[in-house]
Amino acid sequence: MPRPTTPLLSQAGIRASALEIIDRDGLDGLSMRKLAAALGVSAPALYFHYPTKEQLLDDVANEIIEKVDVSAFTHGWREGLLTWARSYRAALAEHPNIVPFLARGPGQRDASLRRADAIHGGLVAAGWPPREATMIGASTKYLVVGAAMGSFSRGFVDDVQVYLDRYPSLGDAHRLREHADAVDRDSFEFALLMFVDGLAARLGGR
Amino acid sequence: MPRPTTPLLSQAGIRASALEIIDRDGLDGLSMRKLAAALGVSAPALYFHYPTKEQLLDDVANEIIEKVDVSAFTHGWREGLLTWARSYRAALAEHPNIVPFLARGPGQRDASLRRADAIHGGLVAAGWPPREATMIGASTKYLVVGAAMGSFSRGFVDDVQVYLDRYPSLGDAHRLREHADAVDRDSFEFALLMFVDGLAARLGGR
DNA sequence: TGGTTCAACTAACGGTGTTAAGTTAGCATG
DNA sequence: CATGCTAACTTAACACCGTTAGTTGAACCA
Numbered sequence: 329m330p331r332p333t334t335p336l337l338s339q340a341g342i343r344a345s346a347l348e349i350i351d352r353d354g355l356d357g358l359s360m361r362k363l364a365a366a367l368g369v370s371a372p373a374l375y376f377h378y379p380t381k382e383q384l385l386d387d388v389a390n391e392i393i394e395k396v397d398v399s400a401f402t403h404g405w406r407e408g409l410l411t412w413a414r415s416y417r418a419a420l421a422e423h424p425n426i427v428p429f430l431a432r433g434p435g436q437r438d439a440s441l442r443r444a445d446a447i448h449g450g451l452v453a454a455g456w457p458p459r460e461a462t463m464i465g466a467s468t469k470y471l472v473v474g475a476a477m478g479s480f481s482r483g484f485v486d487d488v489q490v491y492l493d494r495y496p497s498l499g500d501a502h503r504l505r506e507h508a509d510a511v512d513r514d515s516f517e518f519a520l521l522m523f524v525d526g527l528a529a530r531l532g533g534r
Numbered sequence: 535m536p537r538p539t540t541p542l543l544s545q546a547g548i549r550a551s552a553l554e555i556i557d558r559d560g561l562d563g564l565s566m567r568k569l570a571a572a573l574g575v576s577a578p579a580l581y582f583h584y585p586t587k588e589q590l591l592d593d594v595a596n597e598i599i600e601k602v603d604v605s606a607f608t609h610g611w612r613e614g615l616l617t618w619a620r621s622y623r624a625a626l627a628e629h630p631n632i633v634p635f636l637a638r639g640p641g642q643r644d645a646s647l648r649r650a651d652a653i654h655g656g657l658v659a660a661g662w663p664p665r666e667a668t669m670i671g672a673s674t675k676y677l678v679v680g681a682a683m684g685s686f687s688r689g690f691v692d693d694v695q696v697y698l699d700r701y702p703s704l705g706d707a708h709r710l711r712e713h714a715d716a717v718d719r720d721s722f723e724f725a726l727l728m729f730v731d732g733l734a735a736r737l738g739g740r
Numbered sequence: 741t742g743g744t745t746c747a748a749c750t751a752a753c754g755g756t757g758t759t760a761a762g763t764t765a766g767c768a769t770g
Numbered sequence: 771c772a773t774g775c776t777a778a779c780t781t782a783a784c785a786c787c788g789t790t791a792g793t794t795g796a797a798c799c800a
Contacts, residue, residue: 332748333796360788372789373748381788428638431683460724466717467725470680477637477679511668518666519673522732529731537765537778566757578758579779587757 337369339377343388350388350425389430393439395419401450406524408450412443413468413520420476421513427476455531464527471523475516542575545583549594556594556631591635598632599645601625607656612730614656618649619674619726626682627719633682661737670733677729681722 345366349358360381364371378384397415401408420427444465451461551572555564566587570577584590603621607614626633650671657667 335747337747359786361786370749372750372791375789376747428634431637432634462717463721463724466721467677467728470683470722470725471673471676472680473683474676474678474680477676511672515669515672516676518669519676519729522673522736523725523729524732525735526728526731529735530728537763537776539765541778543778565755567755576780578760578781581758582778 337367337373337377339387341367342374342377342384343391346384347388347391347423347426351423354425355429385426385429389426390439392419392423392426392430393443396439396443398443398446398450401446401454405451405454405456406528408447408454409464409468409524409527410520412447413472416469416472417475417516420472424476427473431473431477467523468520471516471519475512475519543573543579543583545593548573548580548583548590549597552590553594553597553629553632557629560631561634591632595632595636596645598625598629599649602645602649604649604652604656607652607660611657611660611662612734614653614660615670615674615730615733616726618653619678622675622678623681623722626678630682633679637679637683673729674726677722677725681718681725 342363346358346363349363349366353362360374361371364374367374374384378387395415396412396419398408398412400411420430447465448458448461451464452458456464548569552564552569555569555572559568566580567577570580573580580590584593601621602618602625604614604618606617626636653671654664654667657670658664662670
């Protein structure tokens with residue numbers, strides 16, 4: 329069945345289906361064969377539209393990062409930073425399974441760089457020295473990526489009783505599992521505000 | 535050649551060789567066959583000592599986390615937190631290639647939990663409400679894991695000129711690549727201090 | 741109309757983690 | 771001391787992976 333009258337595949341369609349599988353089955357749950365099957369096509373057909381799986385994932389990741397809002401630096405660095413960080417985290421939290429890939433390597437993801445530029449520019453325009461602007465950008469990214477990993481609250485397995493017995497100081501943390509998402513969200517917000525407070529004190533003390 | 539007179543393999547030896555390969559060839563560079571070859575043995579022999587690759591990696595990760603210092607909470611929460619965060623980051627920076635695995639899933643890594651317990655206990659003992667102690671622990675971990683990913687400075691590929699042309703505001707960031715490690719280390723220290731300053735202000739303001 | 745290009749196909753390669761079955765050294769027991 | 775069980779390895783093989791090669795026939799342009 330060669331060259332169908334109307335194309336069966338498109339880059340956008342492939343990306344959408346790939347993201348769907350990642351969301352449902354995890355990053356390791358995505359294989360080219362499974363993806364092809366979901367699109368009603370054989371695996372090598374995908375390689376006509378994407379040269380490699382890596383490239384496809386790069387594009388999917390790009391699509392997600394595109395939604396991050398870096399526009400609020402016009403309302404001051406504090407507002408800009410908070411808006412950026414929150415929308416960044418929200419974007420990742422919507423597709424947590426792709427975060428390990430995101431974090432692995434930068435690849436060819438243009439969107440990240442365009443945003444890094446906007447952020448750095450916004451901070452410098454607000455009076456931060458370039459070197460500190462760089463560090464603030466990096467720091468915020470650390471927070472977002474770290475939080476997106478959810479490594480803390482997800483560090484508790486389902487069978488909680490075991491840990492309660494062994495680690496008494498964890499105390500009220502025994503309900504961490506059931507409130508995992510809320511804890512992650514609150515902790516991120518907490519960390520972000522502490523960090524920005526620290527920044528404000530530093531900038532104000534000059 | 536069955537059952538050699540003296541065992542060729544041990545869990546510790548397997549872990550050591552695995553970590554060596556990971557450090558040298560990256561996380562994806564570790565395969566059971568390559569690991570077996572490095573140990574002068576056939577691949578299935580490993581499965582006598584480790585039920586699965588995942589379990590092996592869990593153990594390797596555990597070994598690394600074991601080195602994290604959580605003892606300094608006896609000198610106050612500030613000192614305890616700083617020491618923990620710095621030694622945590624140092625431990626990960628020593629084996630950056632395993633960080634993506636670390637972040638992927640918590641697995642059965644006992645060491646993480648024993649440390650979470652110590653940290654939570656130390657913070658509460660120093661006067662932090664349990665709920666905030668949980669968030670402080672989580673936040674610090676976000677910073678460490680995020681920084682270990684080095685996702686910011688490594689987000690710039692080798693060919694820098696391309697980005698200079700396209701993203702003018704990046705300005706002095708054009709030397710990011712060559713100073714990548716230094717930038718990461720400084721940014722982490724910066725973020726940590728800003729965060730702890732924010733914390734101190736919050737605790738002091740009560 | 742003819743030739744080229746496109747978008748799919750099947751077959752296959754080398755790699756992966758892992759399981760099954762075979763072989764024999766070491767150890768415990770009668 | 772012989773017997774049997776377990777331990778620690780072997781080779782062969784399974785199902786899957788990302789990817790490449792070679793084929794087919796519809797669509798498009800001259």
